Amino acid sequence: MTTTPATEATGAAVRLPLRAGLEGLTPYGAPQLDVPVLLNVNENPYPPSDAVAADIADAVRKAAHGLNRYPDRDFGELRAELAEYLRVESGVTLAPEQIWAANGSNEVMLHLLQAFGGTGRTVLSFAPTYSMYPEYARDTLTAWVAGSREEDFTLDPEQVRAQLAEHRPAVILLASPNNPTGTALPLATIEAICDAAATAGPTAPDGGATACVVVVDEAYGEFRREGTPSALALLGRYPHLAVSRTMSKAFGMAGLRLGYLAADPALVDLLRVVRLPYHLSALTQAAALAALRHRGELMGQVASLRAERDALVGWLRERGHRVADSDANFVLFGLFEDRHAVWNGLLERGVLIREVGPQGWLRVSVGTPQETAAFKAALKEVLGR
Incomplete structure (x- = not known):
């Protein structure tokens, strides 16, 4: 007897009603390959210590006894602890009501576009930038517009103002440090954009202006170089500003999936309208709170990663490569006539980096000293110098 696929059980193939615009698309994702040196997705290379892991496990064990109940849907304790962390890290005092969190900064971004984007609205950004941004727009039925960056990957405030005036977007996404370039935005540039954006949003139903x-x-904010301020310092002046962070990078908690933002309480309340009920599980909340108790230890490697990054930038430049200034835990370098050949040559030598960004460029995450040494040795072999 011949079995029949479920989609052909009635003798004819079933055609699923895929939403228009999704035809032929594939899921997002960097290559996940089993090689000795993984430097492709900007992870913190240092795992939590046994003591930190034990504390997280104990917190999760205690939370598990209450899994018959729904979690705290507004996670007040976690918001308070995230606000305290930002006070220490950036010197900006925030109320818990100014904090929002979700399952990774990806979900935070989705909440923003669910609340402020949608059919007939536009989100603006500037390429090259994070490749998920247009996908957030697509998934929320928001039109995507990408302006361009300068030759050194910075932003010209005048060009941004012109794009705001032309498109009147509901949301503008500005990564700082930018991925994949590592470029941080000066505070003056963010101020100029916030000033221009105050009345540059879509026209309201009553014909009035919106922000x-x-x-x-x-x-990647924690990796910024000394003297580079956080946009958190501007929150008191701009109620239409939101600053997002994550525990995935500097905290070394990519597997936890906890992203968050800081904004005016009125903006945060609008995100609560679109979030799914109980979107942060009790286990996620417990694990995040435990990790925050160890923030000193978990953040202890940030300074060494900054130093490793700066040394890597210098090493690449000494060998004649063009390297973008980086305030992140990765470095964009080039230029190569055939970057895929270089990427593949490194892979053959057990080193996985990322083939991303403008043509001719490659991105390498900052790893441990041993991983960086392996990358350098492999690159010299591939290039013959």
């Missing part, structure tokens, strides 16, 4: 929501994505 464009300015989102500064600081997923």
